[in-house]
Amino acid sequence: MLTVAIIGRPNVGKSTLFNRxxxxxxxxxxxxxxxxRDRREGAGRLAxxxxxxxxxxxxxxxxxxxxxxxxxxxxxAALEEADVALLLIDARAGxxxxxxxxxxxxxxxxxxxxxxxxxxxGRAAEAGYYEAFALGLGExxxxxxxxxxxxxxxxxxxxxxxDTEGEVAEEGEAADDESIQSGLTLAVVGRPNVGKSTLxxxxxxxxxxxxxxxTGITRDAIAVTWESAGRTIELVDTAGLRRKARVQEKLxxxxxxxxxxxxxxxxxxxxxxxxxxxxxxxxxxxADLTVREGRALLLAVNKWDLVDDRSPARRALDERLExxxxxxxxxxxxxxxxxxxxxLDRLMPAVNAAYEVWNRRVPTGELNRWLAEAQERHPPPAxxxxxxxxRYMTQVKARPPTFVLFxxxxxxxxxxxxxxxxxxxxxxxxxxGSPIRLNLRKGRNPYAPKD
Numbered sequence: 001m002l003t004v005a006i007i008g009r010p011n012v013g014k015s016t017l018f019n020r021x022x023x024x025x026x027x028x029x030x031x032x033x034x035x036x037r038d039r040r041e042g043a044g045r046l047a048x049x050x051x052x053x054x055x056x057x058x059x060x061x062x063x064x065x066x067x068x069x070x071x072x073x074x075x076x077a078a079l080e081e082a083d084v085a086l087l088l089i090d091a092r093a094g095x096x097x098x099x100x101x102x103x104x105x106x107x108x109x110x111x112x113x114x115x116x117x118x119x120x121x122g123r124a125a126e127a128g129y130y131e132a133f134a135l136g137l138g139e140x141x142x143x144x145x146x147x148x149x150x151x152x153x154x155x156x157x158x159x160x161x162x163d164t165e166g167e168v169a170e171e172g173e174a175a176d177d178e179s180i181q182s183g184l185t186l187a188v189v190g191r192p193n194v195g196k197s198t199l200x201x202x203x204x205x206x207x208x209x210x211x212x213x214x215t216g217i218t219r220d221a222i223a224v225t226w227e228s229a230g231r232t233i234e235l236v237d238t239a240g241l242r243r244k245a246r247v248q249e250k251l252x253x254x255x256x257x258x259x260x261x262x263x264x265x266x267x268x269x270x271x272x273x274x275x276x277x278x279x280x281x282x283x284x285x286x287a288d289l290t291v292r293e294g295r296a297l298l299l300a301v302n303k304w305d306l307v308d309d310r311s312p313a314r315r316a317l318d319e320r321l322e323x324x325x326x327x328x329x330x331x332x333x334x335x336x337x338x339x340x341x342x343x344l345d346r347l348m349p350a351v352n353a354a355y356e357v358w359n360r361r362v363p364t365g366e367l368n369r370w371l372a373e374a375q376e377r378h379p380p381p382a383x384x385x386x387x388x389x390x391r392y393m394t395q396v397k398a399r400p401p402t403f404v405l406f407x408x409x410x411x412x413x414x415x416x417x418x419x420x421x422x423x424x425x426x427x428x429x430x431x432x433g434s435p436i437r438l439n440l441r442k443g444r445n446p447y448a449p450k451d
Contacts, residue, residue: 001050002049002050002083002158003082004021004082004158005053005054005056005079005081006085006088007075007078007086007102007106009096012089012118013119013145015055016145016146017116017143018040020148021044021046039074039075039078039222040055040222041225046158047155054078056078057074057075077207077208079109079111083112084158085106085112085113085114086113087106087115087116087137088118089116089117090118090128091118091119091120091125091126091128091129091132092119092124092128094127094131095132095134100134103135103136106137107136113138114137114138114141114158115135115138115139116140117129117141117142117143118143118145119144119146120144120149121146125142141154183225183231183232183233183234184233184355185233185265185268186234186235186267186268186351187236187262187263187265187266187269188200188235188236188270188272189241189269189271189286189290190241190271190283190286191240191242191273191282192241192242193240194240194302194303195272195274195303198338199270199272199300199302199336200224200235200237201338202338202339202341202344203226203228203344204224208224221239221259221261223235223236224236224237229348236262236265236266238262238263239259241256241285241286242256242282263293264293264295266295267295267358268295268298268355268358269290269298270347271283271286271290271300273299275301275302275303275307275313279317279324284325287325287328291325291327294399294400294435294437295358295435296355296358296435297328297433297435298332298333298334298351298354299331299333299334300334301333301334301336303337303338304335304342304343305340305342317333321333326423328433328434328435329423329432330431330433332350332432332433334346354433354434357434358400359399360398360401360431360434361398362395362401362429364394364395367393367395370425371392371393371405374420374424374425375390380413380417381414383409388407388412388413389408390406391406393406400434400436401434401435401436402436402439403425403436404439404441405438405439406441407440407442413440422436425438
């Protein structure tokens with residue numbers, strides 16, 4: 001499939017064009033320069049032309065090992081994968097020295113490049129459009145990513161510069177992306193600077209995601225497709241989540257919302273914590289959010305290589321989980337080091353096990369035999385001198401395991417008894433660490449007149 005990389009200096013509209021090509025608001029868009037730092041991929045479509053599109057960070061000059069230089073290295077990696085690059089300029093601002101500098105770098109690399117003059121929806125952009133001819137990369141294409149103008153010309157140019165045999169689908173056929181449709185979606189979440197991007201890079205065996213000592217490098221959720229033990233997995237790197245009171249800037253609010261969406265779309269969530277700092281309040285908040293969303297949860301304790309007294313640290317962690325997260329008792333915990341790879345081989349088996357538990361179903365017959373035994377061991381509290389009768393129970397869905405309990409007076413059953421049932425259900429039917437939902441319903445009176 002044709003691969004297209006969108007490049008250009010900060011704030012020229014690359015992410016807006018990316019969203020336009022993939023047909024949904026997938027990349028964060030904000031007036032702040034340099035919002036995009038990692039490269040993001042999606043399935044693009046123009047008329048009958050399907051292609052893979054890569055959004056990249058804004059091109060800026062930087063010293064060796066600076067954040068800007070590492071961002072350029074990510075852009076170079078995208079160019080290596082791409083069949084054609086789309087160099088985007090802001091026609092209203094005209095051609096800048098930065099545009100000229102990177103156009104020269106592209107010419108030296110010998111990449112196939114199309115120049116796009118963005119923001120051409122008004123006459124104010126005419127001068128900048130004509131300046132783009134001086135970049136020496138052929139005739140520019142006037143577009144407006146925000147308003148969808150000029151996309152017909154872009155389609156024709158893409159079809160002309162590459163061999164499109166096999167790329168043009170039948171009219172109305174959707175772009176095929178089986179890796180996303182049928183695979184396991186795994187979101188990696190946590191506080192800033194706990195090593196989420198480093199962990200994903202170590203898993204896939206390449207520097208796919210931008211990392212460094214700077215806090216908050218990752219700003220939006222970045223999906224990476226990966227094959228593990230014959231299964232296609234979509235790994236989603238997310239922005240670090242800080243306490244709500246500290247999130248004030250609009251851009252960070254957008255990043256936080258993007259991370260929450262990633263949790264909601266995931267099947268399994270790996271919560272990464274810093275093993276040298278232990279389980280903090282914000283980690284528990286993220287875990288509680290994941291449980292409330294009904295996702296399968298796993299705890300990865302990173303930087304385990306820096307923990308000196310491991311046995312006391314593990315005991316303290318287990319005790320804190322028992323007290324602070326009783327709603328997912330038995331939560332899988334994997335101590336590891338993303339930097340060195342220590343114990344990394346234990347992560348994916350734990351992920352697969354958590355996914356299987358999250359999908360587990362209990363036959364109705366077994367469930368009701370257990371319900372009778374659970375009531376016999378510990379009857380529901382009496383109300384007005386009468387014991388509540390629990391009539392019938394069934395599992396209505398998995399992902400997460402969800403059960404319905406029919407009883408005569410559901411509003412009278414104490415929350416403490418529901419917790420007892422859930423904990424016993426978790427232990428008997430082996431649901432370690434998975435969210436379990438128990439809904440109470442009023443049982444039908446068999447002596448009531450029928451309609």
